[in-house]
Amino acid sequence: MTSSTGISVGNLLTDDQVADFVINGYHIVEPQFPADFHSKVYSELELLLMNPGDEINKAIPKIDQVYEHPAVTGALASLLGSDYTRAAHRHCHKNHPGTRSQAWHQDSLNIPTLDDGHGRISDHVQSVLVMYYPQHVASNMGPTALIPGSHLFTAAGDRNASHGNFRDQIVAVVPAGSVLILHYDIWHAGTANTSDQIRYMVKYLFERASESTEPSWNHDSENDAHIFERLERDEAALIQRSLVSKRNYRRTTMWNNLAGNAGLKYEYRDKWSGEWPQPNG
Amino acid sequence: MAVKQRLLYLSAQSTDPRSPAISQALHEPVRGTISEIDPKRTSLDYETVHDAICDGWRVVHFPDQRGSLAGSEIDVFGYQFVLEKLEQFDD
Numbered sequence: 169m170t171s172s173t174g175i176s177v178g179n180l181l182t183d184d185q186v187a188d189f190v191i192n193g194y195h196i197v198e199p200q201f202p203a204d205f206h207s208k209v210y211s212e213l214e215l216l217l218m219n220p221g222d223e224i225n226k227a228i229p230k231i232d233q234v235y236e237h238p239a240v241t242g243a244l245a246s247l248l249g250s251d252y253t254r255a256a257h258r259h260c261h262k263n264h265p266g267t268r269s270q271a272w273h274q275d276s277l278n279i280p281t282l283d284d285g286h287g288r289i290s291d292h293v294q295s296v297l298v299m300y301y302p303q304h305v306a307s308n309m310g311p312t313a314l315i316p317g318s319h320l321f322t323a324a325g326d327r328n329a330s331h332g333n334f335r336d337q338i339v340a341v342v343p344a345g346s347v348l349i350l351h352y353d354i355w356h357a358g359t360a361n362t363s364d365q366i367r368y369m370v371k372y373l374f375e376r377a378s379e380s381t382e383p384s385w386n387h388d389s390e391n392d393a394h395i396f397e398r399l400e401r402d403e404a405a406l407i408q409r410s411l412v413s414k415r416n417y418r419r420t421t422m423w424n425n426l427a428g429n430a431g432l433k434y435e436y437r438d439k440w441s442g443e444w445p446q447p448n449g
Numbered sequence: 450m451a452v453k454q455r456l457l458y459l460s461a462q463s464t465d466p467r468s469p470a471i472s473q474a475l476h477e478p479v480r481g482t483i484s485e486i487d488p489k490r491t492s493l494d495y496e497t498v499h500d501a502i503c504d505g506w507r508v509v510h511f512p513d514q515r516g517s518l519a520g521s522e523i524d525v526f527g528y529q530f531v532l533e534k535l536e537q538f539d540d
Binding site for chain 1: 458460462463469470471472473474483484485486487488489490492493522523524525526527528529
């Protein structure tokens with residue numbers, strides 16, 4: 169079964185998967201390819217004599233197949249609308265053995281006509297980073313680290329430089345061929361490669377072309393109360409209480425921006441009734 | 450041998466030193482050592498700043514009580530305490 173835009177309905181995300189993305193800022197896809205597909209991509213990357221920059225897809229056309237796989241396009245259509253576009257910017261990160269960890273950062277295209285160099289949008293999904301790993305990434309091979317939920321906040325890299333390790337950081341230890349879809353504003357970092365193998369990561373950028381008028385995923389309005397509760401209650405990474413209201417507001421606004429006319433509508437409900445607290449044991 | 454300062458940056462969920470720690474960075478007073486994100490780490494060394502104090506760390510900087518509030522354009526996670534231990538190190 170396909171949607172009106174030709175994308176298989178079976179590859180679209182569910183309400184809970186979209187809520188996961190809104191809450192955490194990432195989604196992992198493992199598109200199925202022949203067993204040797206990713207090792208061939210790795211071998212072709214090894215043969216590149218220089219960094220082709222945006223033209224990595226021309227240097228190795230196979231890579232486009234990953235980003236055009238139905239499991240990937242279904243997830244992208246769910247998050248960006250079915251008319252999403254591929255941006256001109258692409259990059260292959262070559263992480264050599266001995267490479268040190270990056271500092272926590274939000275990506276930026278350093279656009280000189282914007283006062284923060286990019287234009288953070290903390291309550292919508294306007295663009296996503298899509299990272300493809302052509303080899304298995306073990307914990308000592310420089311996996312990408314990220315802070316769940318941090319896409320909802322605007323960071324200054326220099327102010328965060330003394331944080332080091334976060335209690336709730338996630339590292340992308342993933343099998344070969346994994347595709348990590350990130351909200352553009354998530355705080356992330358490449359980590360140290362202490363193995364003896366080069367770790368490649370190819371990054372494409374995809375963008376929203378139009379505002380949503382309806383959910384572009386497998387939506388069922390029967391789930392609305394459940395989703396509302398998740399957006400209010402689910403923890404991503406531990407943060408201070410003074411940021412929780414801002415976090416929940418941005419989660420709800422992001423969901424509603426994605427859902428168009430099927431947005432969540434707030435109604436007061438008693439959240440405090442129930443059993444009395446028990447005496448301390 | 451010389452007495453040198455070990456530095457531990459611990460960010461907590463609030464200005465209360467018994468609130469849960471959010472992040473940690475340890476800097477050893479030895480040239481060539483680094484402090485960076487450890488992808489194998491599954492927990493922090495201390496659950497709270499108070500736990501670190503009980504282990505002999507001494508607070509040398511208390512967090513600014515102005516946190517990220519409504520209207521802030523830049524958000525900072527947690528409230529950062531800086532702690533030290535003075536120990537003997539080989540030069």
